[in-house]
Amino acid sequence: MYNNILTSQDNGITKITINRPSKLNALNKETIQELHAAFRVANLDTDTKVIIITGSGEKAFVAGADISEFADFSVSEGGNLATKGQELLFDFVANLSTPVIAAVNGFALGGGLELAMAAHFRIASDNAKMGLPEVSLGVIPGYGGTQRLPQLVGKGRAMEMIMTAGMIDANHALQYGLVNHVTAQDELIPLAEKLAGKIMRNSSVAISAAIKAINSGYEDGVNGYKTEIQQFGNCFGTEDFKEGTTAFLEKRRADFPGK
Structure with missing residues (x-):
């Protein structure tokens, strides 16, 4: 190939x-x-x-x-x-x-x-x-x-x-x-x-959001803090967030669906 x-x-x-x-x-x-x-x-x-x-x-x-x-x-x-x-x-x-x-x-x-x-x-x-x-x-x-x-x-x-x-x-x-x-x-x-x-072992969706937020802090004319707030908020709408928080409260290891 x-x-x-x-x-x-x-x-x-x-x-x-x-x-x-x-x-x-x-x-x-x-x-x-x-x-x-x-x-x-x-x-x-x-x-x-x-x-x-x-x-x-x-x-x-x-x-x-x-x-x-x-x-x-x-x-x-x-x-x-x-x-x-x-x-x-x-x-x-x-x-x-x-x-x-x-x-x-x-x-x-x-x-x-x-x-x-x-x-x-x-x-x-x-x-x-x-x-x-x-x-x-x-x-x-x-x-x-x-x-x-x-x-x-x-x-x-x-x-x-x-x-x-x-x-x-x-x-x-x-x-x-x-x-x-x-x-x-x-x-x-x-x-x-x-x-x-x-x-x-961690949420692939959250990791993608973190990459975006970190990178934005190095872009001209972009407010990295605002990107962080936006990406943080987006995480709350994901299945990974529901699984991660539920697993924490149930004292078990999270099984992230990656969505």
């Missing part, structure tokens, strides 16, 4: 693996299209409660964008590349109603780090290296990196990382708040699955 990615679904988790090991899983146009399709399918699948995105092999999550594809682009082509990429993949992932965990194994550079930052949160293997090296090529991050990195690590650290084009290791990323957990490489996917399991 796909040339550059692998997908599997098991126990409520859809795993999407970028599979271009000879190119260190670099993002080319086709891979971005395939990722969009796979995320879209997973998000519409009622059996999928959590999505895990990772890279194949032990060297790289995604080592960047495929530079050979755009080295000779004009100004308008460059702008179009960023616009389409953000719409198709990066903003699309950030605003999915299904939680997305990025399991960063190895290098996450340029577009790779931007993809990881678009996920709802990140975990990393202890050999992971992260950075936005675009200025070393005479360009800047174009897939949301200049916006999401400061939101996650603060303006000063983001400025330094982008200006120096340097890489940080997994422990620095943890210290910066760029990733939530660091673990051994062979424990990375099991940890992602364990976290997914904790997420799946």
